[in-house]
Amino acid sequence: MIEASYNFAYLDEQTKRMIRRAILKAIAIPGYQVPFASREMPMPYGWGTGGVQVTASILGPDDTLKVIDQGSDDTTNAISIRKFFAKTAGVATTTSTPAASVIQTRHRIPETTLHEGQVLVYQVPIPEPLRFLEPRETETRRMHALAEYGLMHVKLYEDIAKFGHIATSYAYPVKVAGRYVMDPSPTPKFDNPKMNDCAALQLFGAGREKRIYAIPPYTQVVSLDFEDHPFTRYRQNAPCALCGAEDSYLDEIVTDDRGGRMFVCSDTDYCEGRRAQGHTGTESAPMEAADA
């Protein structure tokens, strides 16, 4: 049920048309940052104003929306955005990855493999991968235009020189379709391989920086590296304490003030799904007790 005073999905139709044009251009040039006239949204910058505008522009009445924040469906940011669209667009919402048609995410890609027809919308704080190496925006645009990406390797070189390995663990630069170098938003580099040849459409919205970029389905996405220091995924060396998963990205949770900690799946939907199938970890309670 849409509240009478809102246009569908909050934004006016002209704005949505403008953003859709930017999205189409972004899809046509994978990895290229398309400027767009980002609007003020009823939430502060840094809370996903870019992602929300992209979601608002692509959402239809039949869509099912899922929102995650660091993999979790039940943190403040995720719940607020989900409620926002339930109120302004009246769309169905879900926490199940396979059931969603649009997934807005802050810094994770769900563990469950995405399928065709789904759209993954990323909230992006800083879209420019070269920002901290070359502060001039005029210069970075020229570097993108001429595909001068030597500087990106300077960052990786510095990592190895300082730490002995590529220590960049999130916002790890990727090359999209063999052309543009792109910042995959601050997702952990564990998620980088999932971007490659992904069946779903991936859209990136940066509200404050006023940029939209995209990875069309089944596009090659390569993480940058050196021949003698290849890209590696990083994962805490433990199974999930609740569902025993060995393949998921883990959050570290401090449990007391004496050094106690446990590792649990960052993707709550994936973890719940596994527990429903009967998988258990070292800390898991029986499902019946949890429901009660």
Next chain:
Amino acid sequence: MLDRVSVSHDDKVAATDQPLLIADGLSKRYGRIDACRGVSFELYPGEVLAIVGESGSGKSTLLQMLSAQLAPSAGRVSYRMRDGVLRDLAALGEAERRLLLRTDWGFVHQDPAQGLRMAVSAGANVGERLMAIGWNHYGRIRDTASDWLQRVEIDTSRIDDAPRTYSGGMRQRLQIARNLVTGPRLVFMDEPTGGLDVSVQARLLDLVRSLVTELGLAAIVVTHDLAVARLLSHRILVMKSGRVIETGLTDQVLDDPREPYTQLLVSSILPA
């Protein structure tokens, strides 16, 4: 386009009888001011040319036009590419021009902060040009960088330090290493010894002179210091008010100046 550039120098020897760079009637106007008027010369491979003159004589404007960083109001600059074809710099696309700047050319700034990335390590500063032309092997980049640090007499234990921790002389030597790592054929230097004390200047000049000879580099050195011109250059170009007023072999111009202004310039050196 971004192929690994050959670092061998054999190909240059063949074409020493043809000019590497030709300036033809270069002029630059800034509004009503003529910064540079009708400058023409030819530079041959392996030749070091000094451009001297007082502040405001148009030296730096000329250097910027020669290195394709500033478009001339009139005249043109042609450069012989590695394939032996003479090309007008104004007709090059931006991508080609930038590739030229970071492979076949070097530019040593007076202020090392302009030519270096002060916040990244010395090794990455030297390696940047290699990575820009497609080197993708950390070990090899690092070995080449450390080799070049040795050649410019920087202790290789400082390879992971940022140049902001370096002294002025070290920064300048690092800037030279960063420029020479891709084996350029032409290096532009804008007051390379400015702001360094005399003993450090002497060491730097000695280093530049031996590198230039060893690598067979052509260089265009802008300086107001006649001692630098005498030590480094084969030929000299004296500028005043945007014009070249005298040109010739360095020792000839400095020991037997013809123009009154050059005589004044030469006689204004304090006796050692």
